[in-house]
Amino acid sequence: MNAFEIVNLSRRDFLKAGAGLTLGIVVPEAPAQMAGPGRAGGSVVASGAFEPNAFVRIGTDNTVTVIVKHLEMGQGTYTGLPTLVAEELDADWGQIRAEGAPADAGRYNNLFFGTMQGTGGSTALANSFEQMRKAGAAARAMLLAAAAERWNVAPDSITITRGAVVHAPSNRRTNFGQLAASAAKLPVPQEVKLKDPKDFVLIGRRLTRTDSRAKSNGTAIYTQDVKLPGMLTALVAHPPRFGGKAKSFDADKAKAVKGVVDVVAIPQGVAVLANDFWSAKKGRDALAVEWEESGAFKLGSAEIMAEYRKLAATPGLSARKEGDPAGAFARAAKTLEAAYEFPYLAHACMEPMNCVVKLSADACEIWNGEQFQSIDQAEVAAALGMKPEQVKINMLFAGGSFGRRANPHADYVVEAAQIAKAHAEKSGGRVPVKLVWTREDDMRAGHYRPMYHHALKGGLDAQGNIIAWQHRIVGQSILAGTAFAGMMVKDGIDATSVEGAANLPYAVPNLGVELHSPQMGVPVQWWRSVGSTHTAFSTETFLDELAAAGGKDPYQVRRALLAKSPRHKAVLEMAATEADWSTPLVSARVGDRRGRGIAVHESFNTVVAQVAEVTVRRDGSWRVDRVMCAVDCGLAVNPDVIRAQMEGGIVYGLTAALHGAITLKDGVVEQSNFHDYMPLRMNEMPRIGVYIARSSEKPTGVGEPSTPVIAPAVANALFAATGKPIRSLPIRIQA
């Protein structure tokens, strides 16, 4: 019937009681207090006849708690998934609460990831769209049946509107809370009918985020805020270069610091455990470690890029070939070549990586904001000699992630487990351990968006039409050596290295895309919008260069080449219309140059077009004045969350375009904190307008797709203003 049911047939049974009862209605002893993880957890739920780990829990206090299987890292999934449940349940939005699901892939797997539980690839709402609606519809049917039984009337004579259960003929009314206990005794319906979209009352409307209040008064709980009895805080001295190891260390001075309890060696370095952060920090400062660096990575960014440039001059593995590029270049009236360069990028979440671990004889309990529960369970289990199901995970809010907490090797989670294990083995006792990375640890830990070099060549005919396109990409594979390689690396092509380039939407008859995936000792990872972070930039700015070489308007060139890509064309036209594309920009001051640039790109099945307007002053300083962003993400479930993600994605991408670069010198990361890895601040903000295309198609993701579009839109605007193309990031222009 639809994609996820095909890939995950067993889950079709999820509403059947016999299949483990993933929908449950339990009666809480005490009312769930508020939205958010760590608040309405197991302690307030009675050990009733029904499993609490479901998608929906209705309390006698009339609250409806939606158990969300995805990480809330800012993207709004604690609002999006509950919206789907509330819609089919006909609940009042005010009675809805959200709670993070524990690690349990049998129930909470991502339907797009097969049997794995995890959040990523802008899939949270998309994979849950029918699943959560069905959960809400089933709960509604049970409540309705309970009311019919209580009043002894026909179910179809009862209406449910905004949480009010009403039998109009007898003028009787009740609510979910009063029905919860009886509904819990009823069988779960085998089949439920979902609403016709024309009857939606919550989907498509602006609803307040379930986590807004807790995040405005300091009560939202993140990993950093967890405190367990007897807990120690651990800081780790990591090797200064990737691949280094501790040869020896002298812990005497560290142990002399008041509050320091233990110093232990772990595979990643040396950990200092103390009663509190500051003692651990002073202990680590006092620690003397000698590093073994024979296997360490010692190249600098300049040497890495030099190697990439050499590779770019040679043919790579073919990721896509259309027509006869060589023949077309031979007959082209004009050819153009350009090389693009991209640095490593850190995710730099506001909450640096951290993790709380508590070991017992036969289990490991974790408190964390988890993007990849299944991988973290497996990796931690392997490190501790346990089975994955012995690793329990309690979900907390994440202070940003942008892909960072989805580490294919569970790096910092395993590190926390290893510290707890090493301390337990040494001390003979098991105490909870909170691993805390400082900002500097976080910045220098690797797992960056890889460096890339792109070489592009385009051929134009005598009329300026693009007849040939060759694109060669050089950069580390994100997926090689991970559990995802089997699925996403085919014939040596890592799909994440070429996404956005190999599926170039433009109708160019002769096209070749090639890839080199050199190995480097710098750990790399996906970063918000993954491959599109670089492919959108090179393809969309090169297209503007070709348009200019052919004497054409960049917007009209795109329109013509997108005749067979209606979603791209529609959002492109939307953004251009909102920006008054054909109206020239006016300079506010004499000598200011202004420019407008456009870019369109699809990622994660969502298409985004942006028009950026810039002002370049006489001294060469410049700013982005305004961004118009149009998006087609299918049905707009939460329009304001979509707007927020478009705005946030633009800021994330613009930050990288203006400032973002992690550089290495002799293998050592040169940046350490926000003074040399600069975030965008309020004074650099453009005005942003977001326009959502009307669509009745299934919803697609919004967390990532606006990020890759802003840099090329801005670069194209600067090209329009100055006549000089931008070919490397971060953007540096000459006065």
Place this chain on the structure above:
Amino acid sequence: MITLNVNGKSMQVDADPDTPLLWVLRDHLGMTGTKYGCGMALCGACTVHVNGQPARSCSTPLSAAAGKRITTIEGIGQTREGRVLQEAWVANDVSQCGYCQPGQIMSAAALLAKVKRPTDAEIESAMNGNVCRCGTYNRISLAVRQASRNLK
């Protein structure tokens, strides 16, 4: 023992005088609304008020905070500015990950306590030290302006 006045309450702390106020609040007093982001007064996530002035608690030693009035995100809702700001934050769904927002609200509250009707330039100047990686800046300035209008 050092005595601190936090949100109108007197509290005893047994910590070294060089311990940053941030870690005293979080680890010694169990008040975790004030966040750690950079440890170098670069990001503003740890912003509190010391005698009504915004201060980066990560870089304020305990010794410098002793005897002064400290207000944190846990207490700012008791002030008029704090209350209208928190309402505006919710009304505009400013927060995404939310980790920086206590610091943002504390900076905004210090501004509104001093300037009831700030200009856009004054908002930018007061808020520029607070980093938000989720990119909520435009909503933050919208919420500050709305809160300012609601300050009667």
